[in-house]
Amino acid sequence: MTRMIQLALATTRPRRAVPGRGVLDPSVTRMRVRLGDLDFYRHVNNGVYLQMMDVARSNYLADLGAFSLLNERGWYPVVASSTMSYRRSLTLGQRFEITTRLLGWDPRCAYLEQTFTRSGEHVARGVIAGRFLSRDGSRVPAPAVIDLLGTHDGPSPELPADVRAWAEAVGVAHRDQPAV
Template identity: 70%
Template sequence: MTRQIQLALATFRPRRAIPGQTVLDPSVTRTRVRPGDLDIYRHVNNAVYLNMMDTGRSNLLADCGGMPLLNEKGWYPVVAASTVKYRRSLTLGQRVEITSRVMGWDPRIAYLEQVITTGGQLAARGIVAGRFLSKTGDRVPAPDVVALLGGPETSPELPEDVAAWARAMDVAHRG
């Protein structure tokens, strides 16, 4: 199965919600490195890491029961900015875990950390600024999405490195 098909399934036929899982709980996606994931150097292509992270974010929403709620509202997630630090190569057949967690939000953006590991060792760490749009193209405030998903009214404080990154990427709320 190609990564694009895996993402489509995670989005349009999401896995079952985990009882008691909240939007602030980490979500784990397990997969394995496939031949189509490799570049000419026989390790995972950098774009594949991003696609794995896309699937991880869809599973995060599914785990807290968010997919049907978002679909009912006609809201969907998009990436406003992301950065990835690669620590070790992934090669054919390796088991991979993508741990996705919401670190916090501001009036516009939800900030996520996504950690990719293999055999308990860090392979990559991504920081993602995500926002939600409606089917009409309007931006949906991040607190509205968090409220829909049953999250707390106030955001946890963002780590300073993430807040500085959000300012540098010009995605942070300017209020």
């Protein structure tokens, strides 16, 4: 529950934008493991990692100054798909960082990597396929959001092979429409 409150605050009262921050620049969110984050085995529950990633993605958008721009248009982000890999456990009281970075985009989705580290050690990695929706229910093309943020000119960087394969496997990657 406390991570939900943290997400609500990160979204409704975002931290200040970082001057000169671009969409391809990483964003770092620092956290500490709380009692409510733990499962029966006394390490962070796998579902809590996803809530922590929600907070870090809100901070990424805040660093870009994106909230006011998105709100003006009635656009908001949603997760289309996610995958996680875990290497080490996080336990009560430990400090850690989540580094969020945009890997690239296609006409449908933006692909983000979120890496958890503790004292410089890799803990976990999440990959997110995110979309933007409009309040009227329509989908907003990812390139339109990148253009709105105005911090990158040109095409998307090439996605890492593992992310491209994952996006195709789970069905979130853009598919060219067949000729009619």
